[in-house]
Amino acid sequence: MAKTVTLYHFTCEHHLPKIMTDGYLKTTESNLSITRPHAGPDVDWLGTMPEMRPGGSYGLSDGTKSIDVEGRNVLLADKTAIRFTVEVPARDAHKWDVWARRWGMHKRTFEAFQKAAPNSKQQRMVERPITSTEWVEVRHMHTGEVFDWTDPTVVTRVQKDPRFTY
Numbered sequence: 001m002a003k004t005v006t007l008y009h010f011t012c013e014h015h016l017p018k019i020m021t022d023g024y025l026k027t028t029e030s031n032l033s034i035t036r037p038h039a040g041p042d043v044d045w046l047g048t049m050p051e052m053r054p055g056g057s058y059g060l061s062d063g064t065k066s067i068d069v070e071g072r073n074v075l076l077a078d079k080t081a082i083r084f085t086v087e088v089p090a091r092d093a094h095k096w097d098v099w100a101r102r103w104g105m106h107k108r109t110f111e112a113f114q115k116a117a118p119n120s121k122q123q124r125m126v127e128r129p130i131t132s133t134e135w136v137e138v139r140h141m142h143t144g145e146v147f148d149w150t151d152p153t154v155v156t157r158v159q160k161d162p163r164f165t166y
Contacts, residue, residue, distance in 0.1 A: 002089045006136065007046035007124055009084040013140075016082050017159045020138070020149050025084060025130040031113070032105050040103040044126040046086065046093065049119060085137040086130050096123035 009025055019025060025044050033039035097120060100110055114120050138147040148154045158164055 002091065004087045005090045005093050005124075006085060006087050007048060007093060007126075008050050009044060009046050009086060009130070010080050010141075011082045011084070012079050013081045013164050016138075016147070016164045017155075017161075019084075020147065020155045020158055023132040023149070025086070027127070027129055030103070030125070032100065032103050032109075034106075034109055034112075041127045044128070044130050046124045046126060047119070048122045048124065050083070050085070081141055083137075083139050083141050084130075084135055085139070086134050087136050088126055088130060088134055092126050092128070093124040094126070096120055096125055099125045 011019070027042035027044055029038060030040040030043045097110075097114075100113070105113075117123065132149055135149060138149055139145070140147070147158060
């Protein structure tokens with residue numbers, strides 16, 4: 001049996017119904033380039049730390065006010081509210097810094113990411129969707145509620161819950 005590693009994927013509340021319905025964590029932009037979209041493979045962003053610190057340890061918004069590039073106050077979605085604990089083959093989980101260099105991330109972009117995400121060395125990249133067969137737990141980090149994605153009644157309840165809609 002292949003060696004596995006336990007990792008954590010954080011997302012906002014309003015993504016939970018779709019993820020539970022679809023049964024996988026969708027890959028997203030890898031952000032290898034600030035000028036060229038999808039310069040590298042789309043990935044699932046994961047981390048080795050099960051808890052987030054205030055301010056978004058992985059560079060994620062924690063729902064607090066922020067300032068955009070034009071100096072305006074904005075309220076960002078809390079991307080730390082929902083935690084998926086996953087177990088994936090160790091060979092599929094790449095250390096972010098090694099992975100980004102291997103794919104040729106520009107030095108200034110690399111340094112900007114490290115500054116925005118102080119714990120970037122704890123980030124892991126998986127270059128494929130992570131299916132529900134690899135999920136260990138789905139938890140609301142503010143309430144402690146655990147969601148059983150294998151129970152259709154729970155999925156239906158989450159789909160109708162106003163906390164998880166736009």
